[in-house]
Amino acid sequence: MNKIEVHNIYKIFGPHPDRWMGAARDGVSKDALLERSGHTLGLRNISLSIEAGHIHVIMGLSGSGKSTLIRHFNRLIEPSAGQILVDGVDVMGLKPRELEKFRQQKMSMVFQRFGLLPHRTVLDNVAYGLTVRGVRRSEREARAHHWLEQVGLTGFESQYPYQLSGGMQQRVGLARALATDAEILLMDEAFSALDPLIRHEMQDQLLALQAQLNRTIVFITHDLDEALRLGNRIAILKDGELVQEGTPEDILLSPANDYIEAFLQDVNRGKVLNASHALVERTLTLTMRTQPVHALERLVARGYSYVTVLDGKRLAGVLMRADAQRAVREGARDISRHLSDMASVPASAGLDEVLARLLCNPEPVAVTDDQGDFIGVLSRSKVVELVTPSASGEPPQQAA
Ligand SMILES: Nc1ncnc2c1ncn2[C@@H]1O[C@H](COP(=O)(O)OP(=O)(O)OP(=O)(O)O)[C@@H](O)[C@H]1O
Ligand SMILES: [Mg+2]
Structure with missing residues (x-):
């Protein structure tokens, strides 16, 4: 079952996106559009299905449109054209109240820079999403304790974020996202600020948690090894276009073009491909x-x-x-x-x-x-x- 479907999304940034939709459909390059109109082509004709219970990785170089794409899923960004369905519901059709509820309940985000509240304790940070939702104090604290235990941070409940290492802060961010029971996790470069060893540990932890939780996870990364390690499927963006989408094996065994091949050059193929x-x-x-x-x-x-x-x-x-x-x-x-x-x-x-x-x-x-x-x-x-x-x-x- 598809948890998220996007159909033919275009996003043009600038004062008059409508005027330039025709050019975008006709294939004007990102550079040419910027030069001609001062508008930035964020996304061009992206269609993508994200299956429930999968980790779907979005990859691409800086500026390729990764964050723009996932911000469409909870309508932090509205498309210039195209449709976004979450659990079959057209998110553009949601009224303000419904949208608020949808954002609180369906999805939670984990960011690169952790995004913790500096003046709140670790426990309060993890419980934060539940506070917003009006969950009783005793229950939200019980749930926060549970998720802190899941990410290995029992004992740190009353510390403040500045007292934790980067890796630990990211675990708090992860626990906070998990604590809301949101079915969809949007993770934007969540592990990119961590040093390689800690990053690897966090990947293991995410995979172990996911094996029990079966959430739908959209995971943005620049890092191909991380993408291949975590992704059930991987979508690769370039200049706002979807260049290839498939399982790690699909992509390794039949790269769509030279661009993808160049991307794949340094991959440890022996780890991704199996017997x-x-x-x-x-x-x-x-x-x-x-x-x-x-x-x-x-x-x-x-x-x-x-x-x-x-x-x-x-x-x-x-x-x-x-x-x-x-x-x-x-x-x-x-x-x-x-x-x-x-x-x-x-x-x-x-x-x-x-x-x-x-x-x-x-x-x-x-x-x-x-x-x-x-x-x-x-x-x-x-x-x-x-x-x-x-x-x-x-x-x-x-x-x-
Ligand atoms: N609010 C905005 N206004 C104008 N242009 C924007 C806006 N947000 C993004 N863009 C442009 O859209 C393109 C895609 O940006 P986006 O942030 O989605 O890239 P990204 O793949 O997430 O990059 P990074 O890896 O650096 O985070 C870029 O060219 C960027 O300049
Ligand atoms: Mg980004």
Whole structure:
């Protein structure tokens, strides 16, 4: 289900946006529009769906329109054209009272500079959104305590923001946003002011919380590694336009254009792509009950030196060609006693980890799902090509 949908949003900043809508639709460049009219093209024809329970990352360089886009979601900014639906409701149709309620209840924001109230304690800061909503003191304090515990700040309730480190202040900001029970969190560069180690910790914490909470999170970042780590999906903006939108894998495996490719250059691909992306195209499998002659025939016909053998959906082992020949010579009824163990990795294993496994294991390696059922066999060449696409000289999606 889509929590947020935007349809064909345009935003032109300046005194007479309507006059320049035609030019914006006709594709005038951002620079040309500014020069000609003094108006800034904030967003051009953006359509985007954000699924409930997902972390949707919005990426792009400074000035590309990220903040402008998410401020449309709670109507802090009104579009020059286009439609914004939240839970199917057109936010432009909300009356002032409804809008106020909508902002208080549906969404909370977390900012880069924490935005804490300096003269209030940590506890009061976290309870603030509830105060605004008229929640009783005892209840809001109980909830504030709960969320402070969730972000690891129990014991700091009566401190003031200036007494906390940046990372701790950001945790307070996060606790405050979570405490309102808003279904949607808008996080604008929320972790960008933190040093790398703390930032990584906050990412882990957000992922751990999200695993329980299932909020809908729109997360703005400049940082591609952060985007790939957090995002179920990622939207990349450039000069107010949406250049590409998709899962991290979509974007890594088939970048829409040179701009995205340049963006992706320094990514740690081995962490984003996993074993499921590097399967052998068509895998021959046999069952345990296969007769040795038939197994050998199949191996010879395809020129294979081994074949994977399944027991139901489970991986039973691997039959090497020499063992198939031996089974035939010995007149075995089936191949079940002639199997060797087959190494396996879970589908979710990152390719960097997989690569390490392959280096110390010359034998074929199977890939299994969460339940331990067989999915396929790893392709060594694919692993290498996916991790180092430039080395192969071919775009990864064309890999054999
Ligand atoms: N209130 C405003 N009036 C005029 N122009 C604006 C206004 N707000 C944003 N802009 C312009 O719209 C464009 C997009 O700005 P926006 O703040 O959305 O970028 P951003 O991607 O969030 O950048 P950053 O990463 O620096 O926060 C920029 O060219 C900016 O100058
Ligand atoms: Mg911004």
